[in-house]
Amino acid sequence: MSIVVAIDGPSGSGKSSVSRRVAQRLGLAYLDTGAMYRAATWWAVHEGVDLADTGAVAALVRDMVLVMVVDPRGPQVWVGGIDVTAAIRETSVSTAVSAVATNLDVRAELARRQRAEIAFQCEPGSWADGRGIVAEGRDITTVIAPDADVRLLLTASEEARLARRAREVHGSDDAAAVEATRDQVVRRDADDSAVAQFLTAADGVVTVDSSALDLDQTVDAVLGVVERTLAARG
Numbered sequence: 718m719s720i721v722v723a724i725d726g727p728s729g730s731g732k733s734s735v736s737r738r739v740a741q742r743l744g745l746a747y748l749d750t751g752a753m754y755r756a757a758t759w760w761a762v763h764e765g766v767d768l769a770d771t772g773a774v775a776a777l778v779r780d781m782v783l784v785m786v787v788d789p790r791g792p793q794v795w796v797g798g799i800d801v802t803a804a805i806r807e808t809s810v811s812t813a814v815s816a817v818a819t820n821l822d823v824r825a826e827l828a829r830r831q832r833a834e835i836a837f838q839c840e841p842g843s844w845a846d847g848r849g850i851v852a853e854g855r856d857i858t859t860v861i862a863p864d865a866d867v868r869l870l871l872t873a874s875e876e877a878r879l880a881r882r883a884r885e886v887h888g889s890d891d892a893a894a895v896e897a898t899r900d901q902v903v904r905r906d907a908d909d910s911a912v913a914q915f916l917t918a919a920d921g922v923v924t925v926d927s928s929a930l931d932l933d934q935t936v937d938a939v940l941g942v943v944e945r946t947l948a949a950r951g
């Protein structure tokens with residue numbers, strides 16, 4: 718029997734780091750859908766397409782050769798035969814990505830690919846050999862996989878999320894580092910929330926607030942929700 722775990726949440730709530738660890742512990746594949754929007758952004762810039770030209774960006778993304786390596790021990794992202802796993806984390810991509818993520822034709826194309834990947838990992842012969850997948854992003858619990866076995870919203874206070882991102886990007890959470898991070902957390906969430914609802918839990922979605930938890934405690938909390946949800950389902 719396959720298991721699909723869907724996790725949404727705002728920037729810096731811990732979706733990527735927590736989902737990877739949860740997938741490893743459960744032997745499931747791991748799909749970072751945000752990385753797909755980042756890859757599309759990187760590719761459009763690489764190909765010299767103006768991000769404001771929504772038709773041109775959508776056409777480019779429809780033909781984009783994107784490979785997501787779903788092994789949670791070493792996820793990778795390849796676009797047009799280039800390994801962009803590190804490049805898509807750069808601040809230039811973080812700043813620009815909402816312009817691509819709010820392009821509804823791009824969303825339709827990436828949604829199609831995300832649903833196909835989730836279905837594929839529930840089939841024998843895939844990386845997960847049918848065991849299933851943890852997929853995370855902004856609209857997984859609501860749009861991409863509303864029928865997932867487990868649906869979870871990972872939240873944390875704005876203060877905690879800014880401090881985490883500042884430590885990650887600038888190696889410090891002093892006032893200057895937090896201010897330098899504000900655009901890629903607060904402004905981006907405001908822009909992104911125009912097209913996906915990830916600030917409050919939809920019906921049937923369990924909220925885990927990680928503000929006062931460290932990474933290990935958050936992973937344990939999420940694993941607890943998975944166990945209880947599957948046990949209740951029988």
Ligand SMILES: Nc1ncnc2c1ncn2[C@@H]1O[C@H](COP(=O)(O)OP(=O)(O)O)[C@@H](O)[C@H]1O
Nearest residue numbers: 728729730731732733734881885930931932935
């Ligand atoms: N519960 C937590 N406590 C402390 N730091 C965390 C926690 N969860 C994640 N982090 C750290 O915060 C940063 C952002 O986490 P990340 O998984 O990239 O969030 P998201 O994918 O939601 O944007 C990472 O450096 C991560 O190690």
Ligand SMILES: Nc1ccn([C@H]2C[C@H](O)[C@@H](COP(=O)(O)OP(=O)(O)O)O2)c(=O)n1
Nearest residue numbers: 728729750751752754814818854855856909
């Ligand atoms: N399912 C998704 C996943 C991400 N996005 C958007 C929202 C974000 O601005 C970008 C990048 O997502 P990502 O999860 O990498 O962002 P973080 O920096 O980890 O917060 O893509 C989306 O619109 N829908």
